[in-house]
Amino acid sequence: MAAVAAATGSARPDAPEGPPASPPRGRFHFIDAAPRLGLTRVLEAGRPAKDHLLDSAGAGAAFLDYDQDGRLDIYLGNGWRLDGETVAVRGQHALYRQRTDGTFEDVTDAAGVGGNGDWGSGVAVADYDNDGRADILVTSFGRNALFRNLGDGRFEDVAGKLGIEAPGWNTGASFFDADGDGWLDLYIARYVDCTLDDVLKAKRTLWWRGLERVAFGPFGLKGAPDRFFRNVKGRFVEATDEAGLKDLALGFGFAARAADFDDDGLPDLYVANDSDPNYLYRNVGAGRFKEIGVTSSAAFDANGAAQASMGVAAGDVDGDSVLDLFVTNFSEDFSSLYKGMGQAFFEDVSRPTGVGPATFRPLSWGTAMADLDNDGDLDLVVANGHIYPQIDAHPELIGTYRQRNLLLENRSLRDDVPPGAPPETLFRDVTAAAGPGFEIVRSHRGVAVGDYDNDGRLDILVTALDSPPELLHNEGAAGAWLIVVCAIPGGPAIPIGAKVTVTAGGRTMTRDVASGDSYLSSHDPRAHFGLGKAERADEVVVRWPDGTRSVRKDVAARQVLVVRKDVAGAVPTTAPATRR
Amino acid sequence: MNLSNACRGSRLAGAALIAALAATPGTARAQARPTATPPEMVAAYEALADTILGANKTEVKLVHSILAATYAHARAELGRARDALKAGDAASAKAATENVAAAVGQIGTEGDNAVAGIRKRLLEGGHHANAEGEAQGIYDDGYVVVTKVAKQAFLDSSKAIAMLARDPKADALDAEWKKVEAAWAKHITAAR
Numbered sequence: 213m214a215a216v217a218a219a220t221g222s223a224r225p226d227a228p229e230g231p232p233a234s235p236p237r238g239r240f241h242f243i244d245a246a247p248r249l250g251l252t253r254v255l256e257a258g259r260p261a262k263d264h265l266l267d268s269a270g271a272g273a274a275f276l277d278y279d280q281d282g283r284l285d286i287y288l289g290n291g292w293r294l295d296g297e298t299v300a301v302r303g304q305h306a307l308y309r310q311r312t313d314g315t316f317e318d319v320t321d322a323a324g325v326g327g328n329g330d331w332g333s334g335v336a337v338a339d340y341d342n343d344g345r346a347d348i349l350v351t352s353f354g355r356n357a358l359f360r361n362l363g364d365g366r367f368e369d370v371a372g373k374l375g376i377e378a379p380g381w382n383t384g385a386s387f388f389d390a391d392g393d394g395w396l397d398l399y400i401a402r403y404v405d406c407t408l409d410d411v412l413k414a415k416r417t418l419w420w421r422g423l424e425r426v427a428f429g430p431f432g433l434k435g436a437p438d439r440f441f442r443n444v445k446g447r448f449v450e451a452t453d454e455a456g457l458k459d460l461a462l463g464f465g466f467a468a469r470a471a472d473f474d475d476d477g478l479p480d481l482y483v484a485n486d487s488d489p490n491y492l493y494r495n496v497g498a499g500r501f502k503e504i505g506v507t508s509s510a511a512f513d514a515n516g517a518a519q520a521s522m523g524v525a526a527g528d529v530d531g532d533s534v535l536d537l538f539v540t541n542f543s544e545d546f547s548s549l550y551k552g553m554g555q556a557f558f559e560d561v562s563r564p565t566g567v568g569p570a571t572f573r574p575l576s577w578g579t580a581m582a583d584l585d586n587d588g589d590l591d592l593v594v595a596n597g598h599i600y601p602q603i604d605a606h607p608e609l610i611g612t613y614r615q616r617n618l619l620l621e622n623r624s625l626r627d628d629v630p631p632g633a634p635p636e637t638l639f640r641d642v643t644a645a646a647g648p649g650f651e652i653v654r655s656h657r658g659v660a661v662g663d664y665d666n667d668g669r670l671d672i673l674v675t676a677l678d679s680p681p682e683l684l685h686n687e688g689a690a691g692a693w694l695i696v697v698c699a700i701p702g703g704p705a706i707p708i709g710a711k712v713t714v715t716a717g718g719r720t721m722t723r724d725v726a727s728g729d730s731y732l733s734s735h736d737p738r739a740h741f742g743l744g745k746a747e748r749a750d751e752v753v754v755r756w757p758d759g760t761r762s763v764r765k766d767v768a769a770r771q772v773l774v775v776r777k778d779v780a781g782a783v784p785t786t787a788p789a790t791r792r
Numbered sequence: 793m794n795l796s797n798a799c800r801g802s803r804l805a806g807a808a809l810i811a812a813l814a815a816t817p818g819t820a821r822a823q824a825r826p827t828a829t830p831p832e833m834v835a836a837y838e839a840l841a842d843t844i845l846g847a848n849k850t851e852v853k854l855v856h857s858i859l860a861a862t863y864a865h866a867r868a869e870l871g872r873a874r875d876a877l878k879a880g881d882a883a884s885a886k887a888a889t890e891n892v893a894a895a896v897g898q899i900g901t902e903g904d905n906a907v908a909g910i911r912k913r914l915l916e917g918g919h920h921a922n923a924e925g926e927a928q929g930i931y932d933d934g935y936v937v938v939t940k941v942a943k944q945a946f947l948d949s950s951k952a953i954a955m956l957a958r959d960p961k962a963d964a965l966d967a968e969w970k971k972v973e974a975a976w977a978k979h980i981t982a983a984r
Contacts, residue, residue: 431933434916435909460905462912489901489908503905506897506947507890507954516900516944517932557955 239585239628240619240642242649242672242684249683250316251286256293256303257655257677261601264414265404265429266331266353266381267294268599270657272578272732273675274335275664276346278323278361280705282772283310284664284736286673287325288681289332289350297412302329305350314665323359325367330354334732335658338387338396339704341446346705351382351400351732353411374448380436381406386728388470388479389709389757390455391499395443396708396727399457401465401483402436404429416602421609424602430487435462438483442499456493456501457481463488467524469729472711473535474556477759479709482510484521484539494556504556510537513548514560520545523659523731527581528552528722529590530638531624535724538567540576540594540731543610547571547579547594549639566637567592567620574615575599578659578731582670586690586742588719589624592639593617595674595731597655614653617674619646625719625744649684656682662736668693668770670740675733692743692769698725698754700777707777709757712739716769717746743769851921855936858903859980866895870969877962885960892965893954896972899980900946902938911935942979949975 246252258267271289278285290303304326308316320326331353337346345361355377359367371377381403387396416425437459441448452458459465463485473480478495485491489511493501505511513519520542529536534552541547546568550558562568574596581590596615604613620639623629629636643650654676664671669686676682698710710725723739743749752764754775762775873888898904903911911934914921925931930939938946949972956964 432916432918435912461908488912504894504954506901507893507950509947509951512947516940516947553955555958557951 238645239688240645241647241688243647243687244649244652244682245685246681246683249314251308251683252680253288253306254678254680255288255675256291256301258291259294261416262427262599263416264411265427266411268427268677269333270677271332271675272335272658273660273673273681274337274734275660275662275673275736276337278346279309279365284662285309286316287335287348288675289335289732292331303332305332310664323365323367325359328355328357328369333382334384335734336385336387336728337734338708338727339706340387340396340443342395342704344705349385351385353381355379356382376441376448378439383465384467384728384732386468386470386481387708390479390495395445397443398441398448399438399468399481401438401468403464403466405434405436420600420602423606426600426602430464435464437462438465455499461488463491466522467731469524469526470726471526471535471724473552480556482524482537484524486522487518487520489518490521490539492556508556508558510550510558513546514562519548522577523579525579525581525730527590529581529622531589531719533720533722538579538581538592540579543573543575543598545572547576564637566639570620570639570641571618573611574618577657578674578733580659580661580730580735582661583740583742584670584686585688586669586693586744587625588717588721588742588744589622591622592620593659593672595656595659597657597676614655616643616653617650617656619643619650649682652682654679657731658733659730660733660735663695663740666772690742691745692747694741694743694749694767694769695772696739696752697772697774699774706737707757711755713753714741714749715751716743716749848921852936855902856984858907859899859937862895862898863976866892869895873960873965874962877960886957889953889957889960889965893950893957896946896953897950900938900943900950902935937980937983939979942975945975945979
C-alpha cells in the first residue's frame with residue numbers, strides 16, 4: 213500500500229463516469245457499481261433449496277492492493293453449485309485488478325488464484341512472510357489455500373507446504389502477531405464437523421414452525437474445533453493448545469477479529485460462534501491466551517443468552533477511545549452492540565442505542581463499523597439474508613429469504629439536529645434513504661469496506677448467495693476525510709496491529725489495522741477517517757505493532773497520507789532481496 | 793451412560809422372537825399370534841428405562857457436584873483475595889478476584905467450556921435434561937440445574953466481581969459475594 217500517492221485530492225481525475233447528473237445527494241447515497249465496473253463473477257452456493265447449512269453459508273470478499281499501484285483490487289471467495297447429490301460447478305475464486313480507469317479486470321487465471329477446487333469460504337489478506345506483498349488466505353470447506361504473492365502478478369498456493377490446509381469446514385480467519393515476534397500468526401474459526409458426503413446427501417429434516425422442512429442444524433451437529441497456527445519465520449506450526457486457544461466448547465465458529473481490546477499493547481482475539489457463547493481470548497503475554505468471554509460480558513447478550521453470531525466488527529462507535537464490538541446475529545434476535553468499558557470489559561447496549569430493534573427482523577452476517585458520511589463517527593453496515601428459502605412461502609412471518617442490507621447512522625455528531633430536538637438513540641436506521649444500493653434484495657453474506665476510487669468516501673463490497681457481488685459506490689454528500697497508510701520500509705505490506713489516532717475538529721478518532729473481520733471478509737487495510745467540517749487534522753499518531761510511535765502534525769484533509777515507520781523499526785523478512 | 797448391555801439384551805430378545813415366529817407354520821402362526829408385546833422385550837425395555845432414568849439422576853447429581861466444586865473454588869479464591877488485600881498484595885488480590893469472577897461465571901454457565909463441549913455432545917445425541925423447561929423458556933438448551941434466571945444472576949455477579957478486580961476492595965468484594973451466596977442458596981441449593 214506504500215505506493216499509494218501521497219495526495220490524491222478529492223476525486224481521481226481518471227475515475228469512470230458516474231451516472232447522469234441527479235438532484236443533490238443526501239447524507240448517504242449508494243449505487244451498485246459492480247455490473248458497470250466488471251464485477252460479474254457469480255458466487256455459487258450449493259442447492260437452490262439449501263438442503264445443508266453449507267449451501268447457505270456463502271463466501272467472503274476482500275479489498276487489497278496486491279500489485280501496489282495505489283488502486284484497490286478485489287478478491288472473492290467462491291463455493292460450489294450442487295444439483296441434488298451431484299457437484300454441478302466448482303466455483304472459481306476471483307481476483308479483480310483495478311484498471312487505471314476504475315473498472316476491474318478479471319485476472320484470476322493469470323494470477324493463479326482460482327483455487328484448489330475446494331469450496332471457498334473466508335478471505336483474509338496479510339503479508340504472512342514479510343516480503344512486502346499482500347498474500348491471500350482463502351479458507352474452505354476442504355483445504356485452505358494460502359496464495360503467496362510472487363510480486364509479478366502471480367501467486368503460488370503454499371498452504372500445503374506450510375501446513376495450514378487444515379481440511380474441514382474452515383470459516384473466518386484472522387492474522388495477527390500473537391507473540392510479538394514480528395511474524396503474523398493465524399487463527400481460523402471452524403464451524404461444523406461434517407463430511408462432503410454429509411453435505412451431498414443432506415435432507416431437510418428440521419421443521420420450521422411446523423410449516424416447512426428446512427436444513428438441519430447447527431443444534432444437533434458437532435462443532436469443529438478452531439485452530440491456531442504460530443508463524444515461525446514464515447512457516448506455520450499448529451499451536452492451538454499451547455497458546456491456550458483450544459476450542460473446548462466446540463463452538464460453531466464463524467468469525468474472528470483480533471484487536472487490542474484491553475489496550476495493553478497485545479492483540480486479543482474475539483470469536484463469534486453461531487448459537488454458542490462467543491469467546492474473548494485475552495493475550496496474557498508470550499503469545500498465550502486466557503478465555504474471558506463470560507467475565508468480560510462479551511459472550512452473551514444482555515439477557516445472558518448465547519446468540520447465533522455470524523459476523524463481527526470492532527471500533528470505537530461512541531468516541532471514548534475504547535474499542536466497542538458489534539456482533540451480527542440470527543433473525544428475530546438483536547444483533548449485539550457491546551460498549552467497551554475498558555480493560556476488555558463490555559456491556560451490551562443494543563437496546564438503548566437503537567441497534568437491537570433495528571436489527572431484530574433480518575438475519576445478519578457481514579458488517580463493518582465505518583464512517584460512511586465522513587462526519588467523524590462510525591456508522592454500521594449490516595449484510596442480511598436468510599438461510600431458508602422456504603420462508604418465502606410465509607413472508608408475513610419474518611420476511612423473505614432475500615433481504616435488504618441495513619445502514620445504521622451513528623448519531624454521535626448530530627450536526628443536523630435543531631436545538632431542543634428530542635433525544636434519540638445513538639444509531640438510526642437510514643437504509644431507506646441510502647440510495648438504490650440499499651434497495652437490493654438478495655441473500656447477502658460478506659461485507660468488506662474500502663475506498664476503491666480514492667475519493668475519500670468508503671465504498672461497500674457485499675457478497676450474496678448465487679449472485680455476483682455488489683460494489684456499493686458511495687455517492688453521498690460526505691464531509692472532509694483523511695486516509696492513513698501505515699508503511700514499514702522493508703517490512704510487511706500491511707502492518708497488522710498498528711493503531712492510528714487522528715485528532716481533528718476537537719475529536720480524537722482511532723482505527724486499528726486488522727486482517728480478517730466482518731463475516732469471512734477483509735476490509736481495505738488503510739485507516740479511513742471522516743473529518744466532518746475540519747479541513748486539517750491537528751495530529752496523526754501511528755502506534756506501530758512494536759509499540760513505537762510516529763507523529764504527524766497539522767495534516768491537511770482530503771489526502772491519502774503515507775506514514776512511514778522509522779527504518780530502524782523494520783521487521784524481519786524471509787526474502788530481503790524482494791523488499792520494496 | 794453405558795447402555796450397551798441393555799441394548800444387546802433387547803436385540804437378542806427380538807431376534808429370538810423373530811426366529812420363533814418364522815419357525816411356526818402359517819395357520820398355527822395366525823392362531824398363536826401374540827397380541828401383547830413379548831414379555832422378554834418388556835423386561836428389556838424396563839431395564840433400559842431404569843438405566844436411562846438412573847443416568848438422568850446421575851447427571852443431575854454430577855452437575856450439582858460440578859457446581860459445588862466451582863462454588864468451593866470461588867470461596868477459596870475469595871479467601872485468597874481477602875488475605876492478599878490484608879497483606880497489601882495488590883497483584884495477588886487482583887489475580888484471586890479475577891479467579892472468583894471466573895468461577896462465579898462458570899456457575900452461571902453450568903461449567904466451563906470443557907463442560908459446555910460435553911453438553912453440546914449430549915444435545916447432538918438428542919438428550920435434553922430439561923426438555924420441557926427448555927420449551928417453556930426456563931432453561932437454556934442442555935442445562936441441567938441452572939435456570940436462565942439463575943444464570944443471569946451469576947453472570948451479573950461475575951461481571952461485577954471481574955470489574956472489582958481492577959482495583960479490589962474488601963468491602964466491595966464482600967458485598968458482591970453476598971449476592972453470590974444469595975443466588976446460590978436460592979437457585980442451586982434449593983434445586984437439590
